[in-house]
Amino acid sequence: MSASKQQAHVPQTTGHVWDGDLQEYNNPLPNWWLMAFYASVVFAVIYWFMYPAWPIAGTFTTGFKTITYVNNKGVEKTVHWNTRALLLQETNEAVKAQKPYFDKLSSMSFEQIAKDPEMNSFVLSAGKELFSDNCAPCHQQGGAGKVGFAPNLTDDDWLYGGHFSEINHTITYGRHGYMPPFAGVLTDQQMTELADYILSFEKYPVNPASAEAGNQLFHSETAACYYCHGADAKGRKVIGSANLTDSIWLWANVPAAKTIADKEAAIKTVITGGLNRGVMPTWQGRLSTDQIKLLTVYVHDLGGGQ
């Protein structure tokens, strides 16, 4: 503002005088501000007519604006504007955009999806989102799992089976790991022998006599390990018992234990206390059948097949 203009602007007083000489300037609001104010008042009135606004008695004014959506029964409905209907409308649009893919997904077999390059890239991108939201808290980003907590999904060891149908069953219904505790059933000496027997599969330098005693015990009725883990100690997928002969460990952290005695101790902890953990929640109800199917292929891609 130039100096001359500033001088030209001589403020008027309101005419009020207090205490003899106390006066009050009258600086009216600029016109552009007043116009914006009146415009917003007009906008508010229009808004009241368009959207839900005023409460009256037991109900409220619903406004003239409407939303049309299709519900899950395929019925088209038009209701007054509200966020719940808006969500349905937006979901409809998104579902429509993804429909060709999901239609294809539900019509194809797992093997076909895995082989189809277009579907496979859909599975990879959509599956990554689903996996991060729902599976990664336990199985970790990337699916490498956590020793002592949740199995690694990228290796070839599958407690309940790594084929499509088995993975699908696991995700749909969930799992619950169980092994009875052997404290009081077996002596400390016997447990050491069993641990040595298991360690001998990995060619750890354990006492051969102790490992052989463990072998006897494993297949005896005293410990009866073979009931669940099988005569070959390779586990049984039907009940999710672990394969003890591969070098993959979920509960006893054998690879991290430095000495043989530590490794034995890690295994003995599991034998002593048993397991009543490894709970995988059931996902049916939370995820749709198609989402579970998509996740199945995604998880299978990580390292399934065995």
Next chain:
Amino acid sequence: MFKHEWLETNIGLLTILTMLAISIGGLVEIAPLFFIKNTVEKVDGVRPYTPLELRGRDIYQREGCYLCHSQMIRPFRDEALRYGHYSLAAESQYDHPFQWGSKRTGPDLARVGKKYSNEWMVAHLVSPRSLVPESVMPNFPWLLTTQLDYSDIEDRMRALRIAGVPYSLTKAEYDANVKKFGKQTADMLDINKARQNLIKQAEDNDYDGDPSNISEMDALVAYLQVLGTMVDFSKYDDDEFVKYR
């Protein structure tokens, strides 16, 4: 004739009329919600918390979980994809105070119930970064080692009963609960059996993986595992709750 000068020169009048103007604003915004019939959706399954879950809720508040976690899934597509069905007013009708929250540093917990195993909940509360490396949540290890104090559980339920939560003291109230929630739930809501119910639920479910005692972890996990699980949404059309808006 009314003159603005009266207001400006009369502090008493100015105070009274200012308060009047503000309370009209408040009344218009808040009061109608008590009278609009459709605010709370008619839906099956919502029940007050069991004594153990109630103590878990108290611990949730004590530890300030609501400062980072909301319990209010808004009707947005991204929230529906991540958390599930939007929250209903009916689902927090027995919450005093409700835990909707507004600070969303952590994920919304309105439907966290049954999403993870008890074991995950315990491990994660003790040390969140052991499972979610990028988490900024504090550790809460003392929950596991602190015995749950339930000596005043009856008083806590009695207080909520005054606030309108249907915990029963008399035979008539119990019968009304049987009619409304079924016998099994009504038994859990009986203040006279609160203590034994709390102990039984903790022992039966062993939420914290240590059957030898009832820790604060037992209560908190029991509470978290029931969040958002009471309503079976598969029973309703996806637009069932539109008419309540």
